[in-house]
Amino acid sequence: MSVHSENAVLTHQVAFIQGGSRGIGAAIAKRLAKNGAIVALTYNSSPDHANKVVKEIEVAGGRALAIRADSADAEAIKDAIQLTVKTFNRLDILVNNAGVLAIAPLADFSLEDFDRTLAINVRSVFVAAQEAVKYMTDGGRIINIGSTNAERMPFAGGGPYAMSKSALVGLTKGLARDLGPRGITINNVQPGPVDTDMNPANSDFADSLRAMMPIGRYGKDEEIAGFVAYLASPEAAYITGASLTIDGGFAA
Secondary structure (H helix, E strand, O other): OOOOHHHOOOOOOEEEEEOOOOHHHHHHHHHHHHOOOEEEEEEOOOHHHHHHHHHHHHHOOOOEEEEEOOOOOHHHHHHHHHHHHHHHOOEEEEEEOOOOOOOOOHHHOOHHHHHHHHHHHHHHHHHHHHHHOOOEEEEEEEEEEOOHHHOOOOOOOOHHHHHHHHHHHHHHHHHHHHHHHHOOEEEEEEEOOEOEOOEOOOOHHHHHHHOOOOOOOOEOHHHHHHHHHHHHOHHHOOOOOOEEEEOOOOOO
16 A cells, blocks of 8 residues: 555545444555545554554555544544544544444344444444534545445344444435535445455355355455545545445345
């Protein structure tokens, strides 16, 4: 990764990525930095991963900050956004990537897991958006990372997860109405199976998912990051309130 002037369409902009230390979030952080943005990213339990992302961005000539914040804690999210603005003096882009996946049969699904799924996958998105727009420049960008499972949940035990990602569809549509007068766009990216350490492409489970996909392979985190970078760019100013699927045809 390196910061190139021809790619630096986000120069001087500040991006806050909720859940940016690993997998898709880390790829998004590095791609936005490559496009010129200053990046703040949160992590909860992976300081080494978060610091590695920051180091990669800095070595490439960018600026980045890692902030510990549990996305289940509303005050921690608010504090992290406030620290970002205090450090970099502005906020232009919010990416809500934090998420958890709990799978269990209905009879065994604990209320604790249900509540945590909602707290991180849905409530944290609302809290972050509500706090960020206090500081966000007009014409800013909010990008939520949902899931193709909002459209298709082909296996048992994933009902609460699918529900949480479906909730982002409605939240994104509604908030587009609130934010449109300021030129702030909000969109919901719905990835399909992506090769990360949490969902590796070389497992029996992955084999079952690949069989459902016309393209027949897992996605790459860089592919999701490229899509997010487009939505964060000036070219995407006319897209808002949309849920956009990038899933290799999984939901087709």
